[in-house]
Amino acid sequence: MIKDRNYFEMLRSYLLIAAGTGLMAFAIKSSFDPIGLVTGGFTGIGIMLRRLTADFIEGGIPIWFTNILLNAPLFLVAFRLKGGRFIGRTVLASMLLSFWLGVIPDVDLAGGDYLLASVYGGVLTGAGIGLVLSAKVATGGTDLIATLVHLKFRAYSIAQLLQVIDGAIILAGIYVCGIRASLYAVFAVYITTRVSDLITEGGKFSKAVYIISEQHAQIADAVMHEMDRGITLVPAVGMYRHEERNMLFCVVSKKELITLKEYIKNIDAGAFVIVTDAREVLGEGFLEY
Numbered sequence: 001m002i003k004d005r006n007y008f009e010m011l012r013s014y015l016l017i018a019a020g021t022g023l024m025a026f027a028i029k030s031s032f033d034p035i036g037l038v039t040g041g042f043t044g045i046g047i048m049l050r051r052l053t054a055d056f057i058e059g060g061i062p063i064w065f066t067n068i069l070l071n072a073p074l075f076l077v078a079f080r081l082k083g084g085r086f087i088g089r090t091v092l093a094s095m096l097l098s099f100w101l102g103v104i105p106d107v108d109l110a111g112g113d114y115l116l117a118s119v120y121g122g123v124l125t126g127a128g129i130g131l132v133l134s135a136k137v138a139t140g141g142t143d144l145i146a147t148l149v150h151l152k153f154r155a156y157s158i159a160q161l162l163q164v165i166d167g168a169i170i171l172a173g174i175y176v177c178g179i180r181a182s183l184y185a186v187f188a189v190y191i192t193t194r195v196s197d198l199i200t201e202g203g204k205f206s207k208a209v210y211i212i213s214e215q216h217a218q219i220a221d222a223v224m225h226e227m228d229r230g231i232t233l234v235p236a237v238g239m240y241r242h243e244e245r246n247m248l249f250c251v252v253s254k255k256e257l258i259t260l261k262e263y264i265k266n267i268d269a270g271a272f273v274i275v276t277d278a279r280e281v282l283g284e285g286f287l288e289y
Helices: 002-035 041-052 063-082 090-103 114-134 141-152 158-177 179-201 216-225 254-267
Strands: 206-212 232-238 243-252 272-278
Touching (some): 002 041, 002 063, 002 114, 041 063, 041 141, 041 158, 063 090, 114 179, 141 158, 158 179, 206 254, 216 243, 216 254, 243 254, 254 272
Antiparallel strands (some): 206 243, 206 272, 232 243
């Protein structure tokens, strides 16, 4: 049984990598490359090199070739510094991305529209990155550079280093593709980040609610029996008067939040209530693991 489950997980991981890299490559070939949206990463460098070499080589240097050319020495360095287990399936993901970039035909689906290309390409790229990250893999490139540089400059986080590296590539895109394309590229990066976060963190957002009330027992009873939701009592101390208080904590859906606030208002209109976003909730009544 365990062996079958491991096989299924491995197969699922490979399918996610294949689908994710395919979406990323399709976004590049159909949205970013046709109008020169340099969104960072090695593919962004590939877009610039393709345009810079178009006068010397028919069609310019292919993006898939640039991706392999830049990643190959990087993987060797990563192997030397971190070992083969570290890069693992990242090599496969990078090779698959190059494969898709090589076989997917050039087509401008946005018709030269910068806004449409940035939105369309950003959504597709974000979905692709989200699928790849769900398989616990990266595609190499600037992500791997940031990880390796972090070994030397530990005062900076990997995310900060990645922002600097990708930012430099986007700035270089201004010289090659123009300021307009680069501004839309920043917008595309924002959309990509939002969509990838949505996939990796879950799209079913909930609300976490903290309630401080003298009528905590009645409110808890209403939540459990009227709303059929769990709720937790947390002992607390008010630091202004050093009085012991009881705080309730529960997680509800967006629709249930309205009902919950009505119950609280009817039971204790003076209750102190804090509502925050819960990006992902795993467990009974919400998302399964």
